[in-house]
Amino acid sequence: MPLQENGLVINHQQVAQDMYIMEFMAPAVARECQPGQFLHVRPGNTNDPLLRRPLSIYDADQEKGSISLLYRVVGAGTSLMTGIRENDYIDIVGPLGRGFTLPAPSKTALLVGGGVGIAPLVYLGRALIQRGCQVTAMMGAANENQLVAGDRLLEIGVPFLPVTMDGSRGYPGMVTDLLVPPVYPEEIVIYTCGPEPMMAKVAEYAQRYDIWGEVSLEEHMACGVGACLGCARRLKANDEAYVKVCKDGPVFNIMDVEF
Amino acid sequence: MEKQDMDLTVNLGGIIMKNPVAVASGTFGYGREYEDYLDINGLGAVIVKGTTLEPRHGNPPVRIFETAAGMLNAIGLENPGVEVFLNQHLPYLIDKDVTVIANIAGNTIEEYAALAARLEGCKGIAGIELNISCPNVKQGGLQFGTDPVMVRDVVKTVKANTSLPVMPKLSPNVTNIVEIALAAQEGGADALSMINTLMGMAINVQTRKPVLANVFGGLSGPAIKPVALRMIYQVHQEVDLPILGGGGIMNTLDALEFMMAGATGISIGTGNFVNPRLAYDIMVGLQEYMQENQINNLNEIVGIAVQK
Numbered sequence: 389m390p391l392q393e394n395g396l397v398i399n400h401q402q403v404a405q406d407m408y409i410m411e412f413m414a415p416a417v418a419r420e421c422q423p424g425q426f427l428h429v430r431p432g433n434t435n436d437p438l439l440r441r442p443l444s445i446y447d448a449d450q451e452k453g454s455i456s457l458l459y460r461v462v463g464a465g466t467s468l469m470t471g472i473r474e475n476d477y478i479d480i481v482g483p484l485g486r487g488f489t490l491p492a493p494s495k496t497a498l499l500v501g502g503g504v505g506i507a508p509l510v511y512l513g514r515a516l517i518q519r520g521c522q523v524t525a526m527m528g529a530a531n532e533n534q535l536v537a538g539d540r541l542l543e544i545g546v547p548f549l550p551v552t553m554d555g556s557r558g559y560p561g562m563v564t565d566l567l568v569p570p571v572y573p574e575e576i577v578i579y580t581c582g583p584e585p586m587m588a589k590v591a592e593y594a595q596r597y598d599i600w601g602e603v604s605l606e607e608h609m610a611c612g613v614g615a616c617l618g619c620a621r622r623l624k625a626n627d628e629a630y631v632k633v634c635k636d637g638p639v640f641n642i643m644d645v646e647f
Numbered sequence: 648m649e650k651q652d653m654d655l656t657v658n659l660g661g662i663i664m665k666n667p668v669a670v671a672s673g674t675f676g677y678g679r680e681y682e683d684y685l686d687i688n689g690l691g692a693v694i695v696k697g698t699t700l701e702p703r704h705g706n707p708p709v710r711i712f713e714t715a716a717g718m719l720n721a722i723g724l725e726n727p728g729v730e731v732f733l734n735q736h737l738p739y740l741i742d743k744d745v746t747v748i749a750n751i752a753g754n755t756i757e758e759y760a761a762l763a764a765r766l767e768g769c770k771g772i773a774g775i776e777l778n779i780s781c782p783n784v785k786q787g788g789l790q791f792g793t794d795p796v797m798v799r800d801v802v803k804t805v806k807a808n809t810s811l812p813v814m815p816k817l818s819p820n821v822t823n824i825v826e827i828a829l830a831a832q833e834g835g836a837d838a839l840s841m842i843n844t845l846m847g848m849a850i851n852v853q854t855r856k857p858v859l860a861n862v863f864g865g866l867s868g869p870a871i872k873p874v875a876l877r878m879i880y881q882v883h884q885e886v887d888l889p890i891l892g893g894g895g896i897m898n899t900l901d902a903l904e905f906m907m908a909g910a911t912g913i914s915i916g917t918g919n920f921v922n923p924r925l926a927y928d929i930m931v932g933l934q935e936y937m938q939e940n941q942i943n944n945l946n947e948i949v950g951i952a953v954q955k
């Protein structure tokens with residue numbers, strides 16, 4: 389059951405030029421967190437910015453009662469968040485939305501993340517490892533400095549293939565360049581989150597080889613709970629009805645989405 | 648003063664609410680969406696999402712956009728239609744102990760009439776809020792709510808088709824709000840709800856296009872509060888109907904301002920998105936205010952700021 393909680397910030401660090409990781413104690417929410425779900429975060433106590441910001445659960449420690457977010461500063465809300473200090477409180481609502489589906493432990497999971505889209509895949513990686521799945525993460529970023537989640541993935545036990553556009557670390561190019569034809573497609577599941585053109589390529593790959601997979605989508609949100617109908621999206625161009633990304637998603641089956 | 652001596656009940660032209668705090672149409676779904684965050688039975692009223700005769704898919708995205716201390720929305724009245732509302736959503740609210748107000752919208756007077764007739768006799772509905780910020784397709788798309796004659800006629804028609812109290816929701820996108828309110832009164836309105844959103848827009852400088860797919864959207868939130876207060880004040884001066892006031896209410900002080908400007912009840916819209924428990928918190932805040940100020944009935948302060 390989602391709820392509102394004031395999380396006590398215990399760690400807040402800049403990890404790249406525009407990227408921050410914030411960890412806070414919010415035991416009641418942490419207990420409920422499933423990979424792929426998000427929190428609706430109030431960036432400050434002001435009327436401007438007014439609305440909450442949706443941010444994925446980057447990691448959660450249910451025993452300790454803490455949750456971590458990985459966020460990129462893009463505008464007024466995330467800028468305001470950077471001023472939050474340790475021992476301050478952060479007002480969160482969550483966990484919200486429909487998260488990732490976990491596969492049978494015998495499966496091998498590919499996590500394909502681009503930029504800050506790696507965030508939900510990290511907590512997913514943790515759950516997959518706990519389940520006994522084989523997991524590999526491929527993460528694309530503009531450059532070495534933007535490859536922020538590698539250490540956390542390794543700590544969880546997820547091997548991690550870095551890809552940078554400028555070639556400053558790992559494979560030079562696009563993360564989707566690493567998607568080679570699978571030998572046993574039925575043994576693989578694929579999860580992706582990142583820029584839409586990247587997810588479109590992952591979806592094409594999954595479709596071509598008939599690989600089961602899921603994507604995490606973004607849409608502007610107001611309520612985050614399915615009440616305002618603001619976060620509408622047509623999954624396929626010819627659909628008449630709109631899904632609500634906050635409630636029906638943010639995670640959808642990769643075959644159900646047309647990019 | 649003891650809590651049991653306080654009377655929070657309000658009567659909005661026959662719609663009885665156990666306290667003055669309603670949640671605004673389109674911002675609270677059908678109530679269920681917020682059940683994890685607050686005790687719905689603690690609210691004065693739930694005004695459900697705007698309902699049309701037939702299902703509507705609504706507008707393409709982008710549907711919402713944040714602006715300075717507010718937001719624009721162009722949802723396009725997405726809703727499953729009146730039958731699904733009655734069969735699938737209303738039963739949940741009937742099981743609660745809360746006043747339910749239906750909100751209806753149409754593109755012709757006949758549609759409003761048919762909706763009112765369909766709701767007649769339905770158990771669990773305490774009143775009808777009439778969304779008149781809709782284009783009248785027979786009048787070239789002019790909004791019902793911007794023309795006094797259309798306002799009077801649509802209220803009159805709805806009244807003729809229902810025994811429930813009828814509360815038109817006034818559009819602020821008019822030159823003379825008092826004239827519109829008087830027209831609603833002439834049509835037989837039992838109460839007034841004000842204000843609906845202010846028409847606005849935003850432009851994406853990078854793409855050089857309007858942000859909203861619908862181009863225009865309704866502005867809500869703290870940005871519109873001064874406009875809402877002014878209109879309620881003006882209408883309270885001239886019109887003898889109880890007012891459900893709203894527009895940017897974010898806390899108890901805001902709610903008190905609306906009451907002092909002339910609102911008998913208040914409605915929370917965009918504020919629900921920021922604090923999902925806001926309506927409940929404001930109800931508690933109003934009780935505290937009554938206690939601190941030795942007020943046993945909030946009617947004592949309704950319109951108290953208005954200089955007659």
Ligand SMILES: Cc1cc2nc3c(=O)[nH]c(=O)nc-3n(C[C@H](O)[C@H](O)[C@H](O)COP(=O)(O)OP(=O)(O)OC[C@H]3O[C@@H](n4cnc5c(N)ncnc54)[C@H](O)[C@@H]3O)c2cc1C
Pocket residue numbers: 426437439440441442443444445458459460461462463464465466467504507508605606607608609638713
């Ligand atoms: C389910 C979900 C999970 C997300 N997880 C993360 C995450 O883990 N880390 C991260 O850095 N970002 C994440 N995002 C994107 C993040 O919500 C936006 O970057 C953030 O809202 C920007 O707020 P701002 O005020 O800084 O930017 P502004 O551009 O000033 O925001 C203006 C408005 O647009 C909205 N908005 C802007 N960009 C986006 C976007 N991409 N998606 C949705 N709404 C947007 C804001 O919420 C705000 O209402 C996620 C988005 C969604 C929908």
Ligand SMILES: Cc1cc2nc3c(=O)[nH]c(=O)nc-3n(C[C@H](O)[C@H](O)[C@H](O)COP(=O)(O)O)c2cc1C
Pocket residue numbers: 610616617618671672673674696697698720722724750778816842843844866867868869871893894895896914915916917918
């Ligand atoms: C997302 C959204 C959807 C809305 N949908 C409706 C609706 O269906 N019918 C209606 O009469 N008003 C609708 N409104 C208007 C609100 O009920 C309210 O009158 C308005 O937002 C002003 O109050 P606020 O500033 O507290 O939000 C909607 C507002 C928002 C923000």
Ligand code: FES
Pocket residue numbers: 608609610611612613614615616617618619620632633634635
């Ligand atoms: S954000 Fe309100 S319905 Fe999704």
